[in-house]
Amino acid sequence: MALSTKRKLALAPWVFTFAFFAAWEIVCRAFGVSSFVLPAPSTIAMAIWEYRTQLAYHAVFTLWMTLAGFGMAVAFGLGLGMVLGSSRLINAGTYPLLVGFNAIPKVAVVPILVFWFGVGWVPPVMTAFLISFFPIVVNVATGISTVEPEMEDVLRALGASKRDIVFKVGLPRAMPYFFGSLKVAITLAYVGSVIGEQNASNVGIGNLLTRASAAFEVPLVWAALVVLAVLGVIMYAATASVERAMTGWAQRSEMAN
Amino acid sequence: MAAFVEIQDVTHVYARAEDGAPAVAHLNLKVMEGEFAAIVGPSGCGKSTLMKLATGLQFPREGTVIVGGREVGAPVKLAGMAFQNPTMLPWRTTLDNILLPLEIVEPHRSRLRRHKAEYVDKAERLLASVGLKGQGDKFPWQLSGGMQQRASLCRALIHEPKLLMLDEPFGALDTFTREELWCVMRDLHAAQKVTIILVTHDLREAAFLADRIFCMSSRPGRIVAEREVDFPRPRELDITYTPPFSALVQDLRAHIAQARAGG
Numbered sequence: 001m002a003l004s005t006k007r008k009l010a011l012a013p014w015v016f017t018f019a020f021f022a023a024w025e026i027v028c029r030a031f032g033v034s035s036f037v038l039p040a041p042s043t044i045a046m047a048i049w050e051y052r053t054q055l056a057y058h059a060v061f062t063l064w065m066t067l068a069g070f071g072m073a074v075a076f077g078l079g080l081g082m083v084l085g086s087s088r089l090i091n092a093g094t095y096p097l098l099v100g101f102n103a104i105p106k107v108a109v110v111p112i113l114v115f116w117f118g119v120g121w122v123p124p125v126m127t128a129f130l131i132s133f134f135p136i137v138v139n140v141a142t143g144i145s146t147v148e149p150e151m152e153d154v155l156r157a158l159g160a161s162k163r164d165i166v167f168k169v170g171l172p173r174a175m176p177y178f179f180g181s182l183k184v185a186i187t188l189a190y191v192g193s194v195i196g197e198q199n200a201s202n203v204g205i206g207n208l209l210t211r212a213s214a215a216f217e218v219p220l221v222w223a224a225l226v227v228l229a230v231l232g233v234i235m236y237a238a239t240a241s242v243e244r245a246m247t248g249w250a251q252r253s254e255m256a257n
Numbered sequence: 258m259a260a261f262v263e264i265q266d267v268t269h270v271y272a273r274a275e276d277g278a279p280a281v282a283h284l285n286l287k288v289m290e291g292e293f294a295a296i297v298g299p300s301g302c303g304k305s306t307l308m309k310l311a312t313g314l315q316f317p318r319e320g321t322v323i324v325g326g327r328e329v330g331a332p333v334k335l336a337g338m339a340f341q342n343p344t345m346l347p348w349r350t351t352l353d354n355i356l357l358p359l360e361i362v363e364p365h366r367s368r369l370r371r372h373k374a375e376y377v378d379k380a381e382r383l384l385a386s387v388g389l390k391g392q393g394d395k396f397p398w399q400l401s402g403g404m405q406q407r408a409s410l411c412r413a414l415i416h417e418p419k420l421l422m423l424d425e426p427f428g429a430l431d432t433f434t435r436e437e438l439w440c441v442m443r444d445l446h447a448a449q450k451v452t453i454i455l456v457t458h459d460l461r462e463a464a465f466l467a468d469r470i471f472c473m474s475s476r477p478g479r480i481v482a483e484r485e486v487d488f489p490r491p492r493e494l495d496i497t498y499t500p501p502f503s504a505l506v507q508d509l510r511a512h513i514a515q516a517r518a519g520g
Binding site: 148150151153154155156157158159160164168169172173175247249250 | 309312313314331332333334336337338340342344346347348357358360361362363396398412413416422
């Protein structure tokens, strides 16, 4: 039976994912790999079922901490991006600071967050925020600062203020860049919250991971990793679908279809 | 008739110019109210600088620019502009693109929300007058290059500007579309009595459309020749094949050749 290209494309992710886990399972069984080194997918699945309540409990914490940090990053990134995109002076002046700050591995910042806020929900949320705002700032600023000079002339000749130009042209124009950066930012925020949980929290999948690995509960560690992966895919997909819905006008090239 | 745009002995150097060389020097030019003026010259002669000076996007280093009886010290606000690149915003429909100036210019800015229907009506009439009847709901990228340029003209005219600045608006179009748009432009000028300054490379375009043609020298630009074009209006495309028309184009061409040679 011949499948249309569209059907094939829709099926492909499922086929490849299934094949990946099947190959993993076969390798584990064929070579008798110890589950302490690499548990087979079936073992991990059983672990997920066994620890389901615990996993779900911690996953909810990881989810809201990630989303809280991500939300802060979106608000802050949009604001700062608009400022940097509209002023060449501020942009040039603050860029080294921003780049320098971004270069610091955020795991190194967590101890400071603990000094300030103690162990709890604040460090993971702050880590998620700190790690994820940078791409948003850069993309929004780029979108705004690359408005066509002719468009700017058209509006300025009408007496438009800088603010008019940013809101009428710059910001809508930056939206594809902004939503593109959200896909990067949500993944980073997630990494940030898990790092925060591992080091400075009593809840969350990150914390669960730390405790499970300290107790050498290998299947639980792997189960937690799989839950993290699934959550990550879901958040990424949600962000990507928001992007498609909001900036359809920018995705009209053949390559985007 | 009074002069609507008057440029008196203007020399301009861009702040960003690294060599400090002026883009235009000792430029003098006078365009009457309601007149259709064309500016021709070799590339890089400062034609676009002239546009920016006349609309108040740049202020001259020396000399004065007077528009509508007032010395220009800020963007003039009564100008409409169109460029070679139609610069339509892809997230807005063609109609919303055309309404954009009204969201900026007073008094329309504060009236737009409550009198939307009236303005939409006006935009649709403009669209019809450039041959785009009923195309307002389409997005600009669904239109051809020529249609986008027509829409761009509508956007430049929607707020009934006193001054229309056109910077090679038909430069990127094929010959047939270009000639069609010449006629559109001719009719718009006849209907609206707006003062138009057209910057172009195309000497036939200048000769067909304009009442007055200025030839600019190469950088730093100044006016080296001024011709009044007295072909009767309304003009048909046929006149572009008559001997007097050819003679005018030849004459302009000689000036440009001289300007290119650095004369």
